[in-house]
């Protein structure tokens with residue numbers, strides 16, 4: 541290599557300045573563009589965690605497909621759970637554009653080295669849970685994810701556009717199921733209220749720890765990977781959900797919940813952050829079960845991956861011949 545070509549290579553500082561200017565101008569960063577190592581690492585962590593959450597998130601509701609109360613409910617739920625598999629697929633593909641390998645990410649998940657959303661460590665104990673998960677869990681996911689459609693990383697932002705469209709169907713099917721149940725028998729209404737009581741606080745925890753305890757937020761916002769803080773999104777979710785709960789006729793299990801005229805927002809109580817940390821560290825009601833099943837599914841699918849790889853090798857050998 542000649543000295544001239546070394547001199548022509550832009551130095552790291554110039555590349556970083558160019559990157560910062562592009563992000564500030566709301567331009568997308570694409571896989572071939574230079575990016576700071578910290579930005580790449582943050583995105584790998586966030587996108588992988590998001591992908592894992594979609595796949596693990598199939599479990600609590602997937603259990604109810606076989607015992608759905610009608611053909612209509614079964615086909616809706618089947619479509620929803622399949623969508624979540626698709627979301628996982630788009631997101632693993634987005635993560636791979638950052639130079640990581642999907643098989644390796646799966647190994648990290650089942651080896652307990654990467655996390656997924658704490659919400660999926662709670663059990664779905666009745667069919668009303670399917671409705672409440674759609675309403676609250678997919679509703680919280682929408683609050684989190686709509687701003688990610690403007691994430692600075694192109695492949696992630698584009699995956700989110702499609703995912704958000706499907707999440708809004710998920711939220712609606714859940715709410716519609718609950719409306720039907722609330723118009724039913726006293727037992728059905730009690731099932732809905734019981735599910736709301738169990739899922740409300742874990743849903744608020746989906747936005748992550750309070751801003752004061754979220755050290756990565758500031759950097760992620762500067763990089764425009766994240767657009768709003770955890771507490772802002774949590775507030776937005778509460779403001780959106782309270783009128784829906786009133787319309788449904790359920791009580792949200794928070795005595796501190798009331799409209800604050802001055803702030804123009806609902807005040808609400810503090811989630812149990814000790815429980816959040818416990819569930820996140822692996823000690824929730826279903827953590828072991830979720831990973832055990834994910835690992836078993838991965839092992840059961842080994843022959844499919846091997847067959848697909850053998851077929852691909854055969855085809856490419858045929859093409860080059």
Ligand SMILES: [Fe+2]
Pocket residue numbers: 594623624627703707
């Ligand atoms: Fe999803």
Ligand SMILES: [Fe+2]
Pocket residue numbers: 624678681706707710
């Ligand atoms: Fe969803």
